[in-house]
Amino acid sequence: MASSTEETIKDSTGDGAQNPETKEDEKKDDSMFECNICLDTARDAVVSMCGHLFCWPCLHQWLETRPNRQVCPVCKAAISKEKVVPLYGRGSTKQEDPREKVPPRPAGQRTEPEPGTNFSGFGFGDNSFHMSFGIGAFPFGFFTSTFNIGEPRPHAAPHGTQQHMEEQFLSKIFLWLAILFLTWLLMA
Amino acid sequence: MANIAAQRIKREFKEVIKSEEVAKCAIKVELLNDSYTELKGEIAGPPDTPYEGGNFVLEIRVPETYPFNPPKVRFITKIWHPNISSVTGAICLDILKDQWAAAMTLRTVLLSLQALLSAAEPDDPQDAVVARQYKENLEMFKLTAKHWTNAYAGGPFVNTDCDEKIKRLIDMGIEEHQARVALSSYNWDLERATEQLFS
Ligand SMILES: [Zn+2]
Numbered sequence: 001m002a003s004s005t006e007e008t009i010k011d012s013t014g015d016g017a018q019n020p021e022t023k024e025d026e027k028k029d030d031s032m033f034e035c036n037i038c039l040d041t042a043r044d045a046v047v048s049m050c051g052h053l054f055c056w057p058c059l060h061q062w063l064e065t066r067p068n069r070q071v072c073p074v075c076k077a078a079i080s081k082e083k084v085v086p087l088y089g090r091g092s093t094k095q096e097d098p099r100e101k102v103p104p105r106p107a108g109q110r111t112e113p114e115p116g117t118n119f120s121g122f123g124f125g126d127n128s129f130h131m132s133f134g135i136g137a138f139p140f141g142f143f144t145s146t147f148n149i150g151e152p153r154p155h156a157a158p159h160g161t162q163q164h165m166e167e168q169f170l171s172k173i174f175l176w177l178a179i180l181f182l183t184w185l186l187m188a
Numbered sequence: 189m190a191n192i193a194a195q196r197i198k199r200e201f202k203e204v205i206k207s208e209e210v211a212k213c214a215i216k217v218e219l220l221n222d223s224y225t226e227l228k229g230e231i232a233g234p235p236d237t238p239y240e241g242g243n244f245v246l247e248i249r250v251p252e253t254y255p256f257n258p259p260k261v262r263f264i265t266k267i268w269h270p271n272i273s274s275v276t277g278a279i280c281l282d283i284l285k286d287q288w289a290a291a292m293t294l295r296t297v298l299l300s301l302q303a304l305l306s307a308a309e310p311d312d313p314q315d316a317v318v319a320r321q322y323k324e325n326l327e328m329f330k331l332t333a334k335h336w337t338n339a340y341a342g343g344p345f346v347n348t349d350c351d352e353k354i355k356r357l358i359d360m361g362i363e364e365h366q367a368r369v370a371l372s373s374y375n376w377d378l379e380r381a382t383e384q385l386f387s
Pocket residue numbers: 035036037038039040042043054055058059
C-alpha cells in the first residue's frame with residue numbers, strides 16, 4: 001500500500017504538467033511530506049532536530065554548500081549531519097535511486113529495549129552499544145548485554161551491510177573495553 | 189541533480205501564481221525564458237510608505253546552484269531607497285547574501301523585498317547618498333522617494349515643485365534622469381545641483 005501511494009505521489013508531483021487537475025487534492029495532502037529544499041516528495045527522507053523534513057541528498061548538499069554555517073534551511077536552527085534522523089517508511093527498503101555521489105544516509109540511533117529487572121519494560125533504555133550513550137552508562141551496558149546473550153534481538157542494520165559490520169566491530173571494541181574496565185576495577 | 193534549479197523554479201512558479209499575494213496584486217512573477225533561469229518579478233509599493241501606489245519591477249536570475257545559493261535580484265524600476273542603489277538597482281539585503289536559506293522561495297524573496305521597502309536599514313546602506321539623506325533629513329527623503337515612485341513606478345503622488353526644478357535643468361540641456369539624481373542628491377537645492385552638474 002505504501003508503495004502504491006508513493007507512486008501516486010510521484011505521478012502527481014513528478015512531471016506536473018501531465019495531469020495537474022485530477023490529482024490536485026492528493027497533492028495538497030502530500031505536501032506535508034515534501035522536502036523543504038527541492039519541494040518534491042522527500043526521498044531518503046531525514047528530519048532535523050527542529051522537525052524539518054528533507055531529502056538526505058538535498059540536505060547534504062546544503063550542508064556542503066555552507067560548511068561554516070550549518071543551519072536548518074527552514075528555521076535556521078543549528079543543525080548537523082550527526083543530528084538528523086532518517087525516516088524509514090514501509091516502502092523505503094526498495095529505494096531505486098541511491099545517488100552514488102551522496103554518502104549513505106546517517107543511520108538511525110537504535111537503543112536496546114530494557115531487559116531483565118523490569119519485564120513490563122519502559123520500552124527503550126539508555127544502555128546501548130552506541131558510542132554516544134555507551135561510555136557514561138558503561139558497566140550497565142556491559143551487564144545488560146551479557147544478559148542479552150541467547151535472546152533474539154532485532155538488528156538495526158541488515159547483515160552484510162557496511163553499517164552492520166561497523167556495529168559488530170563497535171560491539172567487539174566495547175566488549176574488550178568492558179573487560180579492561182572490570183580488570184581495572186578489580187585491581188583498584 | 190543539475191536540473192534541481194529548474195525543477196524547483198517550476199514548482200515555485202506554480203505555487204506563487206496561486207498565492208494570495210498574487211491574488212491581491214501585491215507580488216507577481218513572470219517567466220522570461222524556457223529554462224527557468226530568468227524571471228521578472230513585480231512588487232507593489234507597501235501602503236503607508238513613500239512607495240505606495242508604485243509598481244516595482246525586478247530582474248531575477250536563478251543560478252545553477254539554486255536553491256543552495258540565492259537568486260540574483262535587482263530593481264529594474266528606479267527607486268530611491270537607502271538599501272537599493274539608485275544607479276544600478278543592486279540590493280543590499282542579507283537573505284540575498286549570507287542569510288539565504290535553501291527553503292526560501294521566490295515568493296518569500298519578493299515578500300522580503302516588499303518588507304525592505306517598508307523598513308529601510310540606513311545603517312547597512314547600498315546607496316550612501318540616499319542613506320545619508322534618510323538619516324539627516326527624513327522628510328526630504330520621503331519627498332524624494334515619493335517623487336521617484338511617481339516618476340518611475342507609476343505612483344500617484346505628484347510634486348510640482350520637484351517637476352519644475354527638473355524642467356529647469358532639462359531646459360539647460362541636462363537629461364531628465366541625470367537632473368533628477370542631482371536634485372535628489374542635493375535635497376532639491378537647484379543652485380547646488382546646477383553647480384555640481386556643470387562643474
Ligand atoms: Zn529534496
